[in-house]
Amino acid sequence: MHMADALLAPGTAALMYAASGTAAGISIYRLKKENDTEKLPVMAVTAALVFAGQMVNYSIPGTGSSGHMCGGMLLSAILGPEAGFLSMIAILAIQCLFFADGGLLALGANIWNMAFYGCFIGYYLIWRPIMRSGWFAKNGGGASAIRSRITAASLLGCIVTLQMGAFSVVLETTASGITELPFGAFAALMQPIHLAIGLVEGAVTAAILVFVYNARPELIRDAEPVETGRSRMSLKGTVIVLAVITAVTGGCLSLAASSSPDGLEWALFGNAEEGYGANMGLDEESFGIESPAAKRAEEIQETTSFLPDYSFADSESAAGTSVSGIAGSLMVAAAAALICLAGGFFRKRKKQA
Amino acid sequence: MNRMDQALLELSEMDDLASMDSPLHRRHPAVKLLVTVFYIAAVVSFGKYDLPGVLPMALIPAILFAAGGIPVSTCFKKMRFALPLVLAVGVFNPFFDRTVFIRIGGIPVTGGVLSMLTLMAKGVLSLMAAFIMMASTGIDSLCAGLRSLHVPKTAVSLLLLTWRYISVMTKELSVMTDAYHLRAPGQKGIHVSAWGSFLGQLLLRSMDRAGELYSAMRLRGFRGEFYYAGGRRAGVRDVLFAACFAAAVLVLRFVHVGELVGGIFV
Numbered sequence: 001m002h003m004a005d006a007l008l009a010p011g012t013a014a015l016m017y018a019a020s021g022t023a024a025g026i027s028i029y030r031l032k033k034e035n036d037t038e039k040l041p042v043m044a045v046t047a048a049l050v051f052a053g054q055m056v057n058y059s060i061p062g063t064g065s066s067g068h069m070c071g072g073m074l075l076s077a078i079l080g081p082e083a084g085f086l087s088m089i090a091i092l093a094i095q096c097l098f099f100a101d102g103g104l105l106a107l108g109a110n111i112w113n114m115a116f117y118g119c120f121i122g123y124y125l126i127w128r129p130i131m132r133s134g135w136f137a138k139n140g141g142g143a144s145a146i147r148s149r150i151t152a153a154s155l156l157g158c159i160v161t162l163q164m165g166a167f168s169v170v171l172e173t174t175a176s177g178i179t180e181l182p183f184g185a186f187a188a189l190m191q192p193i194h195l196a197i198g199l200v201e202g203a204v205t206a207a208i209l210v211f212v213y214n215a216r217p218e219l220i221r222d223a224e225p226v227e228t229g230r231s232r233m234s235l236k237g238t239v240i241v242l243a244v245i246t247a248v249t250g251g252c253l254s255l256a257a258s259s260s261p262d263g264l265e266w267a268l269f270g271n272a273e274e275g276y277g278a279n280m281g282l283d284e285e286s287f288g289i290e291s292p293a294a295k296r297a298e299e300i301q302e303t304t305s306f307l308p309d310y311s312f313a314d315s316e317s318a319a320g321t322s323v324s325g326i327a328g329s330l331m332v333a334a335a336a337a338l339i340c341l342a343g344g345f346f347r348k349r350k351k352q353a
Numbered sequence: 354m355n356r357m358d359q360a361l362l363e364l365s366e367m368d369d370l371a372s373m374d375s376p377l378h379r380r381h382p383a384v385k386l387l388v389t390v391f392y393i394a395a396v397v398s399f400g401k402y403d404l405p406g407v408l409p410m411a412l413i414p415a416i417l418f419a420a421g422g423i424p425v426s427t428c429f430k431k432m433r434f435a436l437p438l439v440l441a442v443g444v445f446n447p448f449f450d451r452t453v454f455i456r457i458g459g460i461p462v463t464g465g466v467l468s469m470l471t472l473m474a475k476g477v478l479s480l481m482a483a484f485i486m487m488a489s490t491g492i493d494s495l496c497a498g499l500r501s502l503h504v505p506k507t508a509v510s511l512l513l514l515t516w517r518y519i520s521v522m523t524k525e526l527s528v529m530t531d532a533y534h535l536r537a538p539g540q541k542g543i544h545v546s547a548w549g550s551f552l553g554q555l556l557l558r559s560m561d562r563a564g565e566l567y568s569a570m571r572l573r574g575f576r577g578e579f580y581y582a583g584g585r586r587a588g589v590r591d592v593l594f595a596a597c598f599a600a601a602v603l604v605l606r607f608v609h610v611g612e613l614v615g616g617i618f619v
Contacts, residue, residue: 211549
C-alpha cells in the first residue's frame with residue numbers, strides 16, 4: 001500500500017504531510033509529558049523488529065499463499081498509540097529512504113494511511129474498548145477471556161484500519177486526478193483485496209500478541225483482567241459505538257463519492273448528446289438504449305440489483321446515496337462479526353477435542 | 354538468500370554509497386533534502402498529459418548521478434518495489450481515455466497512453482531524486498540535517514536508533530528463518546502452529562535487550578539527545594548549490610525546453 005510520489009498531486013501531498021505532522025506533533029508532546037527517556041530504546045528495538053518481521057512469510061492453512069503481520073496494531077498494543085505511531089513513522093521513513101518503498105513526497109500520505117489508522121483508530125476505537133469491555137467473560141473469565149479479546153481486537157483492528165487505509169489511497173489518488181479509473185471502480189478493486197489481507201494480518205498479529213500475553217502479560221496494553229460489573233464499557237456499549245462510527249463514516253464517504261456517471265459507464269453506454277458512435281463505436285440500432293437487448297438487460301438488472309447505482313430506486317437524493325453507503329458498511333461489519341464468531345466456534349471445538 | 358539478507362545487502366549498499374566522497378556528498382544534508390523535495394514537487398506538478406514537459410526534468414538527476422559518482426543501475430534495482438503500484442494505477446488509463454491526441458507515423462496515440470507514460474516518467478524521476486539524496490547523504494548526516502531543520506529530537510533519535518537496530522533484528526530474523534526452513538523443508542512460510550511463537554519469542558528477547566541497551570546508553574551519558582558528527586552550518590557553497598538547483602528546476606518547469614530543442618531540429 002506504499003504510495004509513490006507520482007500518485008499524488010503536490011497539494012494533496014502537502015495536505016497529508018500537514019495531517020500526519022500534526023498527529024506526530026501531538027504524539028511527541030504526549031510522550032514528552034510522560035518524560036520517559038527509557039521508552040526510546042524500547043520503541044526503536046520494537047520498530048526494528050516490526051520492520052524485519054514484516055518480511056517473514058506466514059503460510060495460510062489450506063491455501064498455497066502466505067501473509068504478513070500488521071505493524072500498526074502490534075506496535076500500539078505493546079507501546080501504546082503515540083509511541084506506536086512514532087515507531088511506525090520511523091519504519092516508513094526508512095522504507096522510503098533506503099528501500100525506495102513509497103515516495104519522499106508521499107511519505108505524509110503513507111504515514112496517514114498506514115500508521116495513523118492502525119495506531120490511533122486501531123487503539124482508541126477498537127483495541128482499548130474491546131480490551132476493557134466485558135467481552136467473552138462467559139468463557140471462564142480471567143486469562144482465557146483476555147486471550148479472546150486480544151484475538152477479536154487484533155482481527156477487527158487490522159480489518160477496519162486496513163480498509164480505511166485502502167480507501168484513503170483511493171481518495172488521495174482520485175483527488176490528485178491521477179487515474180482515469182472511476183472512483184467507484186477503483187474502490188471496488190482496492191477494498192476486497194485489502195479485506196482479505198486484513199483478515200490474514202489480523203490473524204497473524206493476534207497469534208503473536210496472544211503468545212506474548214501468555215509469556216509476559218504485563219507487556220500487553222490494557223490486558224489487566226476487568227471485573228465485568230466495573231468495566232468502563234459493556235459489550236453492548238462497544239458494539240453500539242462501533243456501529244455508529246461505521247454508519248457515520250460509510251454515510252459521509254459515500255456522499256463524497258461523485259454522483260456523476262463514471263468513466264466506465266460513460267465509455268460503455270455513452271452520453272445523451274454525443275450518442276454511442278462517439279464512444280465505443282457501437283451501432284446505436286442494435287446496442288443503444290432503445291435496442292431490445294438493452295431493454296431486456298435493464299429489466300433483469302432492475303429485478304436483481306439490491307441498490308441500483310448505489311441509490312434507492314426512484315430516488316436521486318443524497319440520502320439515497322448514503323443509505324447505500326451505510327448498507328455497504330453494515331455488510332462489512334456483518335462479515336467481520338461472522339469471522340469473529342467463526343474464530344470462537346473453532347476455538348471451542350478445539351478445546352473440546 | 355532470503356528476503357532479509359537481501360534487505361541487509363541493500364542497507365550496506367546504501368551505506369557504502371553514502372560513505373563516498375564527491376562534491377554532492379559534501380553538500381549540507383538539510384539543503385539536499387529541501388531541494389530534493391522541491392524537485393519532486395515540480396515533477397509531479399506537471400499536467401497529466403505533459404510528457405514533453407516531464408522528460409527534460411531528467412537532466413537534473415542525470416547531472417547529479419554524474420556529480421556524485423552514484424551508479425544508475427543500483428537506483429533502477431530499487432524501483433522494483435515502487436513502480437508496480439504506479440503501473441497498476443496507470444495501466445487503466447489507456448482503456449478509459451481514448452481521445453486521440455496525436456498520430457505518430459499513422460499510429461494514433463490516445464490520451465490514456467500519454468497519461469500512463471507521463472505517470473511512469475514522474476514515478477521514475479521522483480524515485481531517482483530521492484535515491485540520489487539518500488545515496489549521497491547517509492543516515493547520520495540526514496539526522497543531523499533534520500535536527501538543523503528543527504525536527505523534534507524524539508523523532509530524529511528514534512529514526513537513528515531504529516535504523517541501527519534494523520540490521521541487528523533483520524540479521525537475527527534471517528538466521529531464524531533459515532533455521533526454521535532447514536527443519537521444515539518444502540514448506541512455504543511459517544506454519545500456523547508457530548505463527549505466534551516465531552516472532553513472539555524474538556519480541557520477548559528484544560524487550561529485555563532494549564532494557565540493557567537503555568542501561569548502556571545511560572552509563573555513557575545519554576540524556577535524551579544524540580549529538581551528530583555531521584552537524585555543521587550551511588556554507589557559501591551550499592547556498593550556491595541550492596540556488597543553481599532551484600533555478601534549474603524552475604527553468605525546466607516553466608520554459609518548454611523540449612519544444613525549444615525540437616524547434617531547432619524540426
